[in-house]
Amino acid sequence: MSAAVLLYTEHAERVRRLSAATVRAYRSDLADLAVFLGEPELDRIDVEDLREWLWAATQRGTARASLARRTASVRGFFAWAAGERLREDDPTLRLVTPKRGRTLPAVASTSSLQHALDDLRVEADASGDPIVLRDAALLELLYGSALRVSEACGLDLDSLDRGAATVRVFGKGGKERVVPYGAPAALALDAWIVRGRPALLAGTEASALFLGARGGRLGVRTAYDVVRRIVGPVVGADAVGPHALRHSAATHLLDGGADLRAVQELLGHASLGTTQIYTHVSTERLTAAYRLAHPRA
Template sequence: MRMSEAVELYTEHLARVRRLSPATVRAYRADLADLVAFADDPAVADLDVEDLREWLWSATQRGISRASLARRTASMRGFFGWLSAERMREDDPTLRLVTPKRGRTLPTVAAAAELDTVLEAQRVDADGTGDPVALRDAALLELLYGAALRVSEACGLDLGSLDRAAATVRVLGKGGKERVVPYGAPAARAVDAWLVRGRPALLTDPGITALFLGARGGRLGVRTAYEVVRRTLGPVIGADAVGPHALRHSAATHLLDGGADLRAVQEMLGHASLGTTQIYTHVSTERLTAAYRLAHPRA
């Protein structure tokens, strides 16, 4: 079932079963219709917590008020709770969604220079100590940023996903869509160090094909990946709840800041709709405007 169909069933449930006021039902329908349009009307099972974070983050970039953001969050939680109760989904992704505290915004884009310094320090420290977990963390961070991956995509990578000679990675994205994206020299160095010196030390079963491993030798979990990013980038970005999506946001914004073509960025991110990628042009434009006002003599 597509999201748009499920939204119609849900709003009918709100009106007929829960007997909410027409104004409340209209507000829920408008919020969820915006989510459907943002995600390009995927199947109900395909939408995950990363999509929801990006949707809320895009709303903050458009200047939505905190009250409207809170209402959107409530609409979303109610909808996915209903989907779960009706057995239309096996999970409720909103249970893993941390709503920003009052006075905070959703994760911001890290400055390119600061991010470069942190990632390089992480890689150098890992190389120096040779600690397998540190080597894994450095490779994970570099690949999340270098290839602009979703955290679920990174954790789902296998050894065969990498083409080390071409410095590309084959990613299985939303809706089972496959794409091949490049990564840079720093990521290549970190990944090579992890494969040669880190992964063999953690591997307990030679049959495991996962690229990134947890401390016990199994495939790296999404929760662990979140903690790695939070611990490393939290002090830089200044957000307690920062996660891997901040690296993805940063990568997309930095690509556009550097002059990358919008459609090329769309392909790299695996967005079905160009409109989703255009969110990042708003960030770049705001940064340019701020720099202009500070530096231009006739601003």
């Protein structure tokens, strides 16, 4: 099974062009299955084995979203294995996918987020510290263009069209989109590129837009730390990540009257249904405001 998992994850990455994070998750799920079943022969695994594996995960308190992903991992793997004739049948055809609960994302208020970003940019301009200049540009772009953190960390200098104030992004599955960014992001990016970036550039990552303290391309983990430190207090959560800025941008756009399909294009969502979760956030906020303010609520 381990040899088949290696072939499948290579197929998922190179042929299906799934994101690196998705491939890692699938590889981890399938490795866990192999250990759970004692490294079995591929053609000896049946649907009862898979049900027992999922049941054991349930007993450990695994979240429904993770259970749904585990099911997707084995579905994709065994469908591929049957297609490659590594086994005669697909045992997942009778496997029920756990229903995934949909949680509303954490969203910062418009005013509190603007204050936090403005304060950071003032600090960056006053200090000239290249790290602070980078952090200000990163957060402004994450919020201003509603980027995924992996998309932002993967940007190169030539991804920016500074004249048009747009950025070319390669999202999930290698799909390309061009999205705008606003005036605050433009100012922060100019300050970073002119004053901050040259101080960190080590020569090995001359093309990367955002750099780490040692001059290499900025890593996703460092970007998470930046968001948690600056945006966490605004959202009121210690474990907040870069997606909080993406969620906030989408919600604020819809609150301001943006068209849902325009927001879908900005976010790079394949399905409009994925974007519609942000309308639920806005509706909840409207309902909460109504209950607090209306005398007959």
